[in-house]
Amino acid sequence: MPDPVVVTKDLKKYFSSRSGPVQAVDGVDLEVFPGEIFGFLGPNGAGKTTTLRILTTLAKADSGTATIAGFDVSREPGKVRRNIGYVGQAGGADRPATGRENLILQGRLYDMTPQQAKDRAAELITALDLGEFADRIAHTYSGGQLRRLDVALGIMHRPKVLFLDEPTTGLDPQNRANLWVQIEKLRDMGVTVFLTTHYLEEADALSDRLAIMDHGRIVAEGTPVELKKQVAGDTISVGLRDDSRNEAIATLLGQRPYVRDFTLDDCRLRIVVEEGSKVMPDLLRLFDQEGIEIATITLAVPTLDDVFLNKTGRTLRDTESAGGGQ
Amino acid sequence: MKLVRDVGLLYQRKLMETLRNPIYIVMSMLTPVLYLVLFSPLLKNLVPTTGGRSVLDLFVPGLLVIVAFFNGLFVGYGIIDEIRNGVIERFRATPTSRFAILAGPVLRDTTNVLVIVTVFTLVSIPFGFHPDFVGWLILLVIIIMLIITTASFGYGLGLILKEEDRLSPIVQGVNLPILLLSGVLLPMELAPTWLQVLAHFNPVYYSVEAARVLCAGTIWDAKVGYAFLFMVPLTVLVVAWATRAVRRVVA
Numbered sequence: 001m002p003d004p005v006v007v008t009k010d011l012k013k014y015f016s017s018r019s020g021p022v023q024a025v026d027g028v029d030l031e032v033f034p035g036e037i038f039g040f041l042g043p044n045g046a047g048k049t050t051t052l053r054i055l056t057t058l059a060k061a062d063s064g065t066a067t068i069a070g071f072d073v074s075r076e077p078g079k080v081r082r083n084i085g086y087v088g089q090a091g092g093a094d095r096p097a098t099g100r101e102n103l104i105l106q107g108r109l110y111d112m113t114p115q116q117a118k119d120r121a122a123e124l125i126t127a128l129d130l131g132e133f134a135d136r137i138a139h140t141y142s143g144g145q146l147r148r149l150d151v152a153l154g155i156m157h158r159p160k161v162l163f164l165d166e167p168t169t170g171l172d173p174q175n176r177a178n179l180w181v182q183i184e185k186l187r188d189m190g191v192t193v194f195l196t197t198h199y200l201e202e203a204d205a206l207s208d209r210l211a212i213m214d215h216g217r218i219v220a221e222g223t224p225v226e227l228k229k230q231v232a233g234d235t236i237s238v239g240l241r242d243d244s245r246n247e248a249i250a251t252l253l254g255q256r257p258y259v260r261d262f263t264l265d266d267c268r269l270r271i272v273v274e275e276g277s278k279v280m281p282d283l284l285r286l287f288d289q290e291g292i293e294i295a296t297i298t299l300a301v302p303t304l305d306d307v308f309l310n311k312t313g314r315t316l317r318d319t320e321s322a323g324g325g326q
Numbered sequence: 327m328k329l330v331r332d333v334g335l336l337y338q339r340k341l342m343e344t345l346r347n348p349i350y351i352v353m354s355m356l357t358p359v360l361y362l363v364l365f366s367p368l369l370k371n372l373v374p375t376t377g378g379r380s381v382l383d384l385f386v387p388g389l390l391v392i393v394a395f396f397n398g399l400f401v402g403y404g405i406i407d408e409i410r411n412g413v414i415e416r417f418r419a420t421p422t423s424r425f426a427i428l429a430g431p432v433l434r435d436t437t438n439v440l441v442i443v444t445v446f447t448l449v450s451i452p453f454g455f456h457p458d459f460v461g462w463l464i465l466l467v468i469i470i471m472l473i474i475t476t477a478s479f480g481y482g483l484g485l486i487l488k489e490e491d492r493l494s495p496i497v498q499g500v501n502l503p504i505l506l507l508s509g510v511l512l513p514m515e516l517a518p519t520w521l522q523v524l525a526h527f528n529p530v531y532y533s534v535e536a537a538r539v540l541c542a543g544t545i546w547d548a549k550v551g552y553a554f555l556f557m558v559p560l561t562v563l564v565v566a567w568a569t570r571a572v573r574r575v576v577a
Contacts, residue, residue: 056419057419058415058418058419078421081419081420081421082421084419085419086415086416086419087416088412088415088416088419089412090410090411090412090415091411091412092411092412092413092415092416093411093412093413094339094408094411094413095411096342096343096346096347097339097342097343101339101342105335105339106416106420108331108335109332109335109417109420109421109422110420110421111328111421137346150412153416
């Protein structure tokens with residue numbers, strides 16, 4: 001495996017609040033490898049943004065270390081800044097200027113010559129499909145167009161790692177889907193992407209590997225498939241016509257080797273198995289033989305929310321309403 | 327040198343913004359013109375003038391100083407918008423010098439003020455303002471220091487407070503006492519002693535006093551010395567403070 005491009009060791013940061021110090025980041029260890037899309041999933045206030053801000057030199061850690069492309073974020077912030085691109089939650093495009101002017105200025109701030117900056121801007125405008133609006137003032141852009149410009153600004157200087165903080169927050173589903181395509185394009189260009197999100201679907205769809213964060217700690221890490229496999233297994237939910245045969249059902253399921261766990265109350269039966277699609281036919285046959293009548297049957301494969309539930313005892317959707325700052 | 331180039335690039339960015347919206351300059355010009363037309367006639371019968379000097383020779387130099395002060399103080403609102411849109415944070419994540427992030431916009435504001443002050447001076451001459459040219463040029467130096475100081479102060483406040491609602495009371499709270507104690511509207515000689523003493527704590531007061539003697543053609547005067555003595559360290563101090571605010575701003 002190649003050397004990781006982002007490494008953090010026991011990273012910690014506190015904030016003081018009226019009720020005493022809050023541990024925003026509480027011992028984060030991470031490794032991100034070149035070329036991967038690394039997802040950082042967690043509810044609002046989990047400490048994702050704070051971690052990102054430390055990695056991008058915008059905030060200082062209270063303890064622990066972090067290196068980007070071999071440079072320490074607190075000792076060599078200048079070198080770190082040259083190696084990273086950063087797209088914050090707010091975006092960062094300068095609204096009174098055109099997209100192209102934004103890109104050229106960004107390139108110049110990274111020491112490109114005027115010609116280099118112009119060429120690179122033109123290249124990105126083509127590659128990321130900004131052509132139709134690149135020469136309009138950014139004030140006139142839609143949310144989706146602004147986001148695409150923000151991402152282009154982030155990779156203007158060909159950084160080793162691009163940090164995206166909640167890139168699709170506030171976008172409608174169509175623009176979100178567009179941006180996902182855009183981000184996958186970055187992978188094809190060989191850009192390492194580190195993105196935070198509180199959307200399960202986003203983390204699942206985009207990440208090659210992901211870490212789940214809660215209360216300043218990483219509670220799980222791996223590929224989406226690995227993580228989902230670790231937890232629940234698939235769930236088969238069965239609606240029974242009546243509950244008269246419940247004892248027989250319990251005995252039958254107890255004998256089946258593939259049944260990991262089940263709950264049965266009244267007419268609702270939930271069975272947890274390793275691979276639902278493989279065992280469903282057998283279950284149906286069994287119920288048929290025993291003359292147990294089934295009203296409905298559904299199969300649910302685990303989501304990252306089940307992973308989160310398993311690790312924290314809450315679901316990510318629950319935490320959504322609780323809200324909270326960063 | 328990177329620092330100089332960064333300052334230049336970020337100055338150019340803000341200058342483009344102004345050129346695309348020249349209405350801002352026109353609006354800024356309106357304030358001194360309104361004072362000239364609607365206020366200076368009141369002074370005519372009130373303020374004794376001597377030796378062929380008109381009341382405008384007393385009033386306009388102070389107005390030039392206050393134009394610089396006004397234009398600097400309110401810039402904080404603009405940077406709050408940029409913080410909200412993530413622009414400042416984007417710059418901070420690049421290798422751009424933190425000083426340049428402040429200096430670019432401050433230089434733009436300085437340019438604006440120089441344009442306004444020059445045009446307003448020219449407009450006032452037919453109304454009876456007789457500035458001494460060399461004195462006026464030296465006054466420009468004081469005005470440049472004043473706009474750098476107040477604009478840096480405005481940006482620093484914006485960076486620290488991050489919300490218009492929190493910025494407004496402070497800006498307003500600074501604005502009025504400084505204006506009233508500057509001796510622009512009426513000369514401080516008319517004030518009771520305690521008010522005159524209070525005025526000496528106002529940095530703008532020294533600039534206004536110096537502006538009057540400079541425009542009258544006296545260059546080697548203690549009042550001019552005091553203005554420089556006060557403004558040079560103040561400028562350095564406020565710029566350093568505001569640069570620190572850029573370094574520390576948290577969105």
